[in-house]
Amino acid sequence: MKNSYKTMLLFLIGLMAYIPLYAQQNVSGKVTAQEDGSGLPGVSIIIKGTSTGTVSDIDGNYSISVPGPNAVLVYSFIGYSTKEVSVGSSTQLNVVLSVEESELDEFIVTAFGISQEKKALGYAAQSIDANEITKTRQPNVVNALQGQVAGVQVTNSGGAPGQSARIIIRGINSLDPSADNQPLFVVDGVPVDNSTVEASGTPRGMSNRIADINPNDIESMSVLKGAAATALYGVRAANGAVIITTKKGKAGQVRVNFNSSVGLDNLVKMPELQDKYGQGFSGVRDDSSFWPSWGASFAEENDPNYVYQDNWNRAFDTGLQVDNSLSVSGGNESATFYASLGRLDQKGIIPFSTWDRTSAKFSGTVKVSEKFNFSGSMNYTNSGGNRVPHDRFLERMMYWSESTDVRDYINPDGTMKTYGNTNPIYDARFATYKDDVNRVIGNMNFNYSPTDWMTLSYRVGIDNYTDSREEITPGPTGIDGEVALSSTGFIEETRIVSRDLTSNFYVTLKKQWNSDWNTTLRLGNDVFERKYDRVSLSGSNFVIPGFYNVNNTTQVFASQGKSIRRLVGFYGDLMVDYKNFLFLNVTGRNDISSTLPKSNNSFFYPSVNLGYVFSENFDLPSWITFGKLRASWAQVGKDTNPHILGATFVSPSVFPLNGQVGFSRNSTFGDPELKPELTTSIEFGTQLAFFNNKANLDVTYYKSNAVDQIIPVPISDATGFSSYITNAGEIENRGWEIVLGGTPIESGDFRWDVTANLTTNKNEIKAIREGIDQIVVGSQFGYVGSTVTMILKEGEAYGNIYGSSYVRPDAPEGATELDRDLPMLIGANGFPVRTGDQLILGNAVPKFFGGLRNEFSYKGFEFSFLVDFRAGLQQYNQFGNFLAAFGKQKDSERRNDTVVFPGVLADGSENTKEVWLGQGVGPDGVDYGAGYWRNAYRAISENFVNDASYIKLRNVTLAYNLQPNVLERTPFRTARLSVAANNIILYTPWDGFDPESFSAGAGGNAVGFTGLGFPGVQSVFFTLNLGL
């Protein structure tokens, strides 16, 4: 809008100004783009102070008569910085325009791919462009949003190749533990699938389906946050929407871009481990013990066969990513095309983990006439890899002896080399799980404008994928003395077929009533269908060892799950623009869903928002360039999953047995009176620009209340069901989003841009249906009663983690929350006393998060870094619990110490009793059994629920663009070299692997549990871009 402003302003000034007459002088030349040196067609060239002007032709050439040498020419073009040049005596003026950095703040792609002036929006929306997307070299575009957009929290679920990332906009809006709280992803106007289908057994770090999109093909991503922004996408966008616009061909010469990048991954962080004690128990060495590190001291043993192996550094590889992509684009005034090929190969840090993606895309636009145009695109992706059982890998790492080399895992005959426990690397190698996804995303768009005030648009989209998965666990090979991974062997073949069809027809009616009033009305119909079918066939007990086919097993089971969901929506959207400073937008939508009871399946929800550009009306100090206030109120309905109503019966997969098929009542019961959920949100905000757009500020307050939440409430098994799906509660999210940006320095060739964003979120469970005390979102195992549970209770915040703790005598009666500052009760045995009463030990939802981006450019050099942080959250460190159980944590080096635990005795006096921390009989003659960490420490959840805040250097990039004088001597139009690093932890109080990784995967909501998930990685990338 900066551009249009300036242009308009100049235009107005021009009208009023006195135009002196001078001798005519002809100036001609070529306008080129700085980025690639190509001619820019359609550039507006105006003589400053007049309304006289011309536009450049298709090659960027122009010619204009100017009044004389004092004339100044103003070159402006959408998306580029306006440039003023004094004519002087020149008759030839070649001008280079550079891309306007903040252009995407001005126009933003909203619902249905409509590009709207941000000025006119009555709600907050933010977008990032191609450069910011590809700079971080993230294979998964969800990660590219990390730290960049206010209100948007992106979390890596782990460091596995292709592993899912989770995106949450303005907090969790559902009490349903299994709800997908993630936004709808829309590619070129067509919603696409972003589900994550985790492996059925142990977690494998599967991909979220948006990872099938090649980030190199993306032009921009906008994030529509509130319900106001998404009223037009209906129920599926109730959590917001991410609008992805892919690259299109541009009229002009054919462009070829080649991009190649190599990245190296390493563990970002490791827990502090002890390296003093080896395999055995009770301080006694035992080379075949199950216990990996409760044995003898290495120093005392002094035996080269009994030394610390540094397995935790040894077990992980350096990961490798190689990404190549090639695109060709071009066209003329009536047709354009864009075609690309991409190939990504990834090898993870856990040995034998891989993922690759091959993508091909073709898109084109055809302008048949002024009245009719159409476009279409087709994107094919093949993706998949070998997904290692990361959770089991790390569990087996826990059990593995610290004095036995974990890498020495295989015997010459191919069997596992072990002292007894299963070797994690052998398991990762042979217990395979491969997915192979073939996906086609396509769309066709037709626009017909019979008159200048009416456009009929039709868009049809398909998103079809098949996911073939094969899991193999080998059985025994029959070699004497072998330790097999499974006693029978196991194979499972899974085939998933999913097809989304969308059809969207709408009419746009535009009317300029007079110079003050401008309206646009859109009416439309939207139809969506998802068909999903998953068939699994599993077999165990291989007849011929090593021949992996279901036919080669003696026990075969099949299962099938299919579903169909259909939605029909009717909508209207009216935009009113008064004098270009007051913008009103009213929408209404009625959805009908196949998933709800027929009596309740049709629901209407409206929205209204208002934008007021007050800087147009008031005389503001000159340093305020622009000011806008905005407010919105919106509702959005939400349906549920298909086929959940009522009670049904299931046939357990074990049948048929002896020709009989058994049935059992399904343990889930769906309320036959289910109603749609309704989320009401309000939003107020302001957008300000200062010092001639050198600085800008955007502040938003949001609040949303989701009522009639559809929740599968876990209920007592004794009712006859385990889960009751019903409308059962209300949740509220509120907070602030602040975006502050500016260009502190712009002098000559040097430029410094900075953008910061900060989000706060406060969440409250306003109501849970009577009779239901609490909803369990999930729980995670901890030894001897230290299992923690994420529980939702009325009046509390989402994400509270409950578990066992130390007894604190001074805690007030009935306290529900742990107060770590109070003194602990010490028992008569000298150890702290545990209570199994479940107290709130922490909350897993961050209260603050944000990012800071700095970009510097000087001539061909670019330097940028993005720092992001999150704060105000705790999570359960399952690694810590396991490490303590197995004597691997640094603290267990104190195992021969005698200590006095600080705290009070039952009579209130201070504890003075000395106790020994080790196992067995201590120096004081007392038998301490399994010792402090196993007897006491690991049983207390409180020890493992810790602050999981961090500050990370999310990305730092140094790039060099070859300058035109050098490029002239090459065949290339552009060339860029860059080196980047990602995910470097600057600060965290967390002791463990990367605190960002969590075990639930992107689809799950139990984010507060690390599990034994795939550890996070830090990466270094080297990238080369070439343009022809």
Place this chain on the structure above:
Amino acid sequence: MKYRNKLTAILGASVMLMTSACDSFLDVNENPNNPEDAPITGLLTNSTYETSLNVYRGGSAISNYVQYLASPNPSSSSDIMDPTDFSSTWFSLYNVMTDLDVIIKKSEEQDASHYKGAAQILMALNLGMTVDFFGDVPFSESFNFETVTPAYDSDEVLYSQILTMLDEGIANLQGSTAISMGADDFIYGGDVASWIKFGNSLKARFLLHTKGSSAYNASEILSAIDAGFTSNDDDAQVVFFEQRFNPWAQVAINNENLLLGGWISEQFVQALDGTTYPTVDPRLPLMIGTTDDGEFIGTVNGAGRGDAPEQGARSTLVPGQYYTSTLSPLLIATFAELKFIEAEAALDADKDRAYAAYLAGIEAHMDMLGVSDEDKAAYLADASVSVGADALTLDLIMKEKWVAMFLHPETWNDARRFDYAYKDMDLPANLNPDLNNQYIRRLAYPASEVSRNGNNVPSVTLLDRIWWDQ
């Protein structure tokens, strides 16, 4: 304007068209995976199958407590009687009871009295196991879905309902039926006479639990026994399948492949190898495996295997024996058990009957295992076994019953009634310190119940005894 009218008309018409088409277009929510109704035959198939597995699950839960098995690792939580979360066992018990409740209701509508009777007997069995493990549990507010937080009923009250259900079940089986059971019944293949004997045998089992209460009546038990099993052929059991191995066989196979489990307690080995008792029991080599050296060596409960390797140095369950063949039956109730119930019930009033039953119980178990006549005769002739009617003690009956009920959860009920007074049985090493050197007396309520129905869950410790164990 004309244009606009036309447009409105077209739009209006298409909207109407779509709305009417919508109804059928959107009518796709019927569940394509799970039927809305299921036949009582299929429900009985799953109920009989799952009931046998519930017996296995129960046996697996308590096998360390009664020292049949011991963990190869020291201080394993079940071995040292730590509180363990039995959420999935609880679910399995109520899941079967839910299906049985459906069978009972549906068979009433269909006059399928035999299905109703069989379902009532299985209901009594599953509810009885649940009560014996946990004490007070929900039942009166279960299955009707009027509340999501069902109240807990007194274990003593539930016991009288269990006995009523058995009586009603037996009566229904004795009457006529509109639909007869057949191959859908995995326990008896539709043999109604056996079901009636099974009902009576269970009645004897549950009545025996009440021995410590004022309501106890030995003659009631003896008359139930008279109508109960008459030979091993009557045993209530589910024979396993090529498609699904016997779960104890699976334990043995897994152990053989070093997924350790099924290690035999030293207590059990010594009771049968001539250490604790003077005789060497011929059943020992038919029930458990030996070390590589052919010896029987057990593992001390709670202590772990010490320096023994994973394989070959301790006795474990091994594949292919009576309890551990892939196609072995899971035993729900046996003729042998009934004979020991008879021995105990008759012990005070009719020593001769008690002694005869005691010997018959041993013999029945030996026949089941396939002990040779020679070995059987030798064992039964041993002075420490054939003590004579007058010298028969409860200790002897309990010892033999303990052997004959190998891996069965009923043994934990016996152990608690008997105060774990088996000869030379010691508390496990590294016992849960909260137990104050006493044996565990109940299972902790499962975490799922505490979190979903917390207000109703009674507050108890592992030392609090259930009603018949006072």
